[in-house]
Amino acid sequence: MRTVYLDNNATTRVADEVLEEMIPCLRDVFGNPSSMHHKGAEAGEPLNLARRRVAALLGAQPEEILFTSCGTESDSTAINAALTAHPDRKHIITTMVEHPAVLSYCEYLEKKGYRVTFVPVDKKGCLDLKALYAAVSEETAIVSIMWANNETGTIFPVEEIAKKVKSLGAAVFHTDAVQAVGKIDIDMADSAIDMLSLSGHKLHAPKGVGALYIRKGTKFAPFLMGGHQEKGRRAGTENHSSIVALGRACELAAEKMEEENTRVKALRDRLEKGLLETIPNSFVNGDLDNRLPNTCSISFEYVEGEAILLMMNEFGICASSGSACTSGSLEPSHVLRAMGVPFTAAHGTIRFSLSIDNTDEDIDTVLECLPGIINTLRQMSPFWAEAMAAKA
Ligand code: PLP
Numbered sequence: 564m565r566t567v568y569l570d571n572n573a574t575t576r577v578a579d580e581v582l583e584e585m586i587p588c589l590r591d592v593f594g595n596p597s598s599m600h601h602k603g604a605e606a607g608e609p610l611n612l613a614r615r616r617v618a619a620l621l622g623a624q625p626e627e628i629l630f631t632s633c634g635t636e637s638d639s640t641a642i643n644a645a646l647t648a649h650p651d652r653k654h655i656i657t658t659m660v661e662h663p664a665v666l667s668y669c670e671y672l673e674k675k676g677y678r679v680t681f682v683p684v685d686k687k688g689c690l691d692l693k694a695l696y697a698a699v700s701e702e703t704a705i706v707s708i709m710w711a712n713n714e715t716g717t718i719f720p721v722e723e724i725a726k727k728v729k730s731l732g733a734a735v736f737h738t739d740a741v742q743a744v745g746k747i748d749i750d751m752a753d754s755a756i757d758m759l760s761l762s763g764h765k766l767h768a769p770k771g772v773g774a775l776y777i778r779k780g781t782k783f784a785p786f787l788m789g790g791h792q793e794k795g796r797r798a799g800t801e802n803h804s805s806i807v808a809l810g811r812a813c814e815l816a817a818e819k820m821e822e823e824n825t826r827v828k829a830l831r832d833r834l835e836k837g838l839l840e841t842i843p844n845s846f847v848n849g850d851l852d853n854r855l856p857n858t859c860s861i862s863f864e865y866v867e868g869e870a871i872l873l874m875m876n877e878f879g880i881c882a883s884s885g886s887a888c889t890s891g892s893l894e895p896s897h898v899l900r901a902m903g904v905p906f907t908a909a910h911g912t913i914r915f916s917l918s919i920d921n922t923d924e925d926i927d928t929v930l931e932c933l934p935g936i937i938n939t940l941r942q943m944s945p946f947w948a949e950a951m952a953a954k955a
Contacts, residue, residue, distance in 0.1 A: 566879050569916060570914075570916060576920055577808070584808065585807055597790070610803065619817060628776060629776075630797070631797060634664055634761065635773075639786055641705070642737065646704050654703045655705055656733070658690060659897065660684050660902075662739060682694050687849065689850050708736075708737075712898060716857070718854060721736075721740075724736070725738075735781065741760060745812075746856065746857060759776040760776075785797055827917045827921065830923065835847055838934075841930070868913055871884070882914060882916075884913055
């Protein structure tokens with residue numbers, strides 16, 4: 564059976580060009596970059612190149628790039644650094660629709676005594692900017708707002724927000740750009756953003772590597788302590804081969820972004836249009852005019868997302884649902900709840916997320932299979948029967 568992989572916001576395949584550059588680092592260039600001998604020096608070179616490549620994609624300076632183990636670590640490091648560097652400020656601002664990497668840490672910090680403002684969103688998933696700006700004060704240590712939402716693809720105006728919240732007194736602005744990097748043009752040289760998180764496995768590098776951009780001059784405190792790696796900013800022997808891979812992936816993203824964004828968006832739009840036309844009681848979530856080109860969050864009313872996923876999997880189709888299985892009960896995702904998506908639709912929400920690997924054939928497969936799947940499930944759904952009876 565052919566795999567149709569449409570879950571690229573969860574993770575991406577490592578690109579062949581990336582793998583090619585990674586393998587010699589595991590096999591031959593295996594020295595510890597901190598070692599004084601020639602094997603250490605040999606390993607240091609590709610690390611420097613990777614830093615230059617990541618910086619280039621962000622319009623940053625190489626010294627502003629800190630390598631981490633993942634997007635989650637980058638997010639935690641940024642928040643922790645801001646709070647440590649500004650000990651008198653006890654207020655954090657974030658949004659209700661962040662990834663758990665930010666949300667859970669902020670909830671933890673709230674329990675530890677920090678005051679946290681969770682900014683709400685509207686039906687389209689757009690931020691309530693009035694509420695955001697009204698919350699900022701001289702007490703605000705950090706405002707952390709994602710660049711693009713992982714579930715709906717909705718893009719937030721983080722550059723404009725960074726400028727505004729800093730003018731209102733916030734000490735630091737951080738953005739979780741894990742889903743944005745490689746899909747949106749980013750130029751940190753011309754930005755008020757102080758810190759930015761990214762993750763390798765979302766842009767065709769392996770899992771287990773990420774980076775944090777830290778603007779020159781930003782007060783910083785390390786999250787991991789121990790050795791002197793990363794100029795004392797992040798202890799722990801570098802994940803050398805994966806960092807090299809991340810560098811190559813960033814270079815590839817820079818080369819292909821414009822062309823691939825156009826191609827992938829056309830595929831996504833064809834998928835969306837085809838599904839909306841053939842499946843009644845379905846709608847797309849998010850800000851349709853301001854979304855990542857690869858993401859489609861679509862709700863099919865009166866069916867269960869998990870059942871859709873299982874049935875699509877029978878056809879080789881991989882996607883994800885808008886529900887999270889928490890403590891045995893299937894709760895619609897916090898993002899859909901924050902947007903006020905009705906319960907009957909939130910449960911039947913599927914996220915398709917595309918990448919450079921997807922083709923027209925992938926879209927054809929989904930368009931052939933999914934209308935039948937939804938129809939079958941609706942025939943078994945008491946909610947569908949009820950809704951149809953009410954309509955009649
Ligand atoms: N932030 C966002 C927006 C994400 O989508 C993800 C992963 O899905 C993360 C953070 C976490 O990244 P990682 O898996 O590298 O820890």
